[in-house]
Amino acid sequence: MSQQRTGPTDGPDFPDLPEATVARLPEYLRALHNLAEDGHDTVSSEGLAAAAGVNSAKLRKDLSHLGRTGTRGVGYDVTLLIDQIEQVLGLTHRRAVALVGVGNLGHALAGYAGFGSRGFRIAALFDADHGRVGEHINGLVVRHIDDLPEVVEEESISIAVIATPAHAAQNVADRLVAAGVTSVLNFAPCVLNVPEGVDVRKVDLAIELQILSFHEHRKSALTALPGRAGQDLQRANRLGAEAVGS
Amino acid sequence: MSQQRTGPTDGPDFPDLPEATVARLPEYLRALHNLAEDGHDTVSSEGLAAAAGVNSAKLRKDLSHLGRTGTRGVGYDVTLLIDQIEQVLGLTHRRAVALVGVGNLGHALAGYAGFGSRGFRIAALFDADHGRVGEHINGLVVRHIDDLPEVVEEESISIAVIATPAHAAQNVADRLVAAGVTSVLNFAPCVLNVPEGVDVRKVDLAIELQILSFHEHRKSALTALPGRAGQDLQRANRLGAEAVGS
DNA sequence: CGCGATTTGTGCACGGCTTCACAAGCGCCT
DNA sequence: AGGCGCTTGTGAAGCCGTGCACAAATCGCG
Numbered sequence: 001m002s003q004q005r006t007g008p009t010d011g012p013d014f015p016d017l018p019e020a021t022v023a024r025l026p027e028y029l030r031a032l033h034n035l036a037e038d039g040h041d042t043v044s045s046e047g048l049a050a051a052a053g054v055n056s057a058k059l060r061k062d063l064s065h066l067g068r069t070g071t072r073g074v075g076y077d078v079t080l081l082i083d084q085i086e087q088v089l090g091l092t093h094r095r096a097v098a099l100v101g102v103g104n105l106g107h108a109l110a111g112y113a114g115f116g117s118r119g120f121r122i123a124a125l126f127d128a129d130h131g132r133v134g135e136h137i138n139g140l141v142v143r144h145i146d147d148l149p150e151v152v153e154e155e156s157i158s159i160a161v162i163a164t165p166a167h168a169a170q171n172v173a174d175r176l177v178a179a180g181v182t183s184v185l186n187f188a189p190c191v192l193n194v195p196e197g198v199d200v201r202k203v204d205l206a207i208e209l210q211i212l213s214f215h216e217h218r219k220s221a222l223t224a225l226p227g228r229a230g231q232d233l234q235r236a237n238r239l240g241a242e243a244v245g246s
Numbered sequence: 247m248s249q250q251r252t253g254p255t256d257g258p259d260f261p262d263l264p265e266a267t268v269a270r271l272p273e274y275l276r277a278l279h280n281l282a283e284d285g286h287d288t289v290s291s292e293g294l295a296a297a298a299g300v301n302s303a304k305l306r307k308d309l310s311h312l313g314r315t316g317t318r319g320v321g322y323d324v325t326l327l328i329d330q331i332e333q334v335l336g337l338t339h340r341r342a343v344a345l346v347g348v349g350n351l352g353h354a355l356a357g358y359a360g361f362g363s364r365g366f367r368i369a370a371l372f373d374a375d376h377g378r379v380g381e382h383i384n385g386l387v388v389r390h391i392d393d394l395p396e397v398v399e400e401e402s403i404s405i406a407v408i409a410t411p412a413h414a415a416q417n418v419a420d421r422l423v424a425a426g427v428t429s430v431l432n433f434a435p436c437v438l439n440v441p442e443g444v445d446v447r448k449v450d451l452a453i454e455l456q457i458l459s460f461h462e463h464r465k466s467a468l469t470a471l472p473g474r475a476g477q478d479l480q481r482a483n484r485l486g487a488e489a490v491g492s
Numbered sequence: 493c494g495c496g497a498t499t500t501g502t503g504c505a506c507g508g509c510t511t512c513a514c515a516a517g518c519g520c521c522t
Numbered sequence: 523a524g525g526c527g528c529t530t531g532t533g534a535a536g537c538c539g540t541g542c543a544c545a546a547a548t549c550g551c552g
Binding site for chain 2: 104108189199219
Binding site for chain 3: 266301303307
């Protein structure tokens with residue numbers, strides 16, 4: 001995609017990063033951008049770890065996978081590290097994203113500024129409802145889902161977001177895959193079946209709340225216990241209190 | 247909160263469930279509701295596992311933590327299992343949730359039907375912008391964030407959703423905690439510092455896309471390799487293709 | 493030029509989670 | 523009543539991720 005990037009000589013693009021590390025790199029990236037805005041040009045692992053809400057040893061181990069990045073006794077060069085992480089995450093160019101389903105949630109996602117500021121460009125909106133086709137949202141016009149193949153081709157879209165009702169999601173996923181999309185972010189509360197080679201990540205808002213509900217339920221059971229035992233158990237739960245990452 | 251539920255005699259409400267299991271129970275619950283609607287009254291672990299997109303052995307181990315639930319040779323009783331899981335997750339009564347920040351995303355969340363159908367009730371909306379206070383959304387009126395303590399008290403709210411810009415989130419979190427909220431779902435792209443005993447879960451939409459971007463980047467690097475090697479590597483990645491859970 | 497302060501990079505051990513494989517249990521059919 | 527097929531529940535092994543603790547490396551200062 002980017003200039004010489006696809007050549008066989010530019011080395012393995014870290015195909016062997018631990019998945020847990022990959023999931024944290026974006027967090028580091030965001031923290032680094034904040035630090036850069038505040039004028040820092042170097043950070044210690046301790047400092048960056050605090051800003052990202054993780055253990056400093058974990059952070060160092062994560063970054064060590066990217067090759068030699070920091071300098072001992074000093075820390076990490078902020079802009080250099082930003083470049084490296086963006087390189088690894090494939091954010092050197094702005095990726096085009098398709099959004100399918102312009103309902104309640106889809107509307108909000110279409111207008112979400114966070115995508116634009118962090119490496120993505122919503123390149124097309126789709127809906128199956130002819131009543132919605134043609135509507136303008138945030139400078140984009142909603143197109144019918146039948147137009148998917150052409151638009152995906154034209155805009156070189158490889159990532160799509162599904163924000164449809166659950167009953168429509170599988171069909172949409174099939175059509176996305178058929179059109180050439182190979183990564184899907186699914187907001188519909190259902191399991192998607194996709195062929196090998198296609199990545200799916202799921203965000204289910206109700207599930208997040210239900211997980212919180214469990215902890216809530218457990219906490220209320222504990223506080224109802226007679227003093228000592230309840231407090232000890234509460235104390236034992238401290239570890240889970242911070243950074244319950246998604 | 248619920249009737250006799252807080253008594254010391256109703257046993258430990260499974261305080262020792264593995265966190266990974268807790269995160270999957272809501273998924274099972276959703277699949278079970280679908281199965282119930284389709285008229286099934288029993289499911290095998292294999293069938294439920296397929297519907298939830300997980301390994302069947304994992305599912306059995308997860309459910310075994312809830313006590314004796316299935317019958318060998320038959321499977322699991324759907325409605326019974328639904329009751330058990332809802333019991334464990336603390337969903338026997340509808341929990342009241344506060345939503346702070348009625349911007350782009352907040353609007354969508356306020357109208358999201360999935361909360362209501364899965365055990366939650368958006369009980370109050372808040373915003374710091376006086377221009378938005380008083381606005382009606384989905385039958386609720388937006389209140390100013392200064393009213394938080396009273397409303398949290400009145401409505402017995404213990405869970406809150408933060409959908410504010412990042413720079414406001416920490417302040418909102420502090421005020422929520424001060425008002426008595428003990429579980430927070432944070433959509434703002436920042437790290438929240440909260441005292442022990444308060445649970446925070448984070449959903450960062452851009453991070454999800456960035457993780458997909460990494461895999462996308464890696465895939466394109468692989469396909470660019472000369473035939474054999476690239477295909478072998480692609481083949482080696484099949485495992486990661488399905489159910490990349492959040 | 494050398495020393496000490498500081499911070500990275502990592503070996504190692506530990507714990508949790510996942511997966512396989514199989515024994516135990518249940519219902520049905522003869 | 524007895525056997526057979528099916529499905530659960532679980533022991534055990536392996537893998538991944540985490541966090542401690544320390545050696546190696548770098549900078550600044552005298």
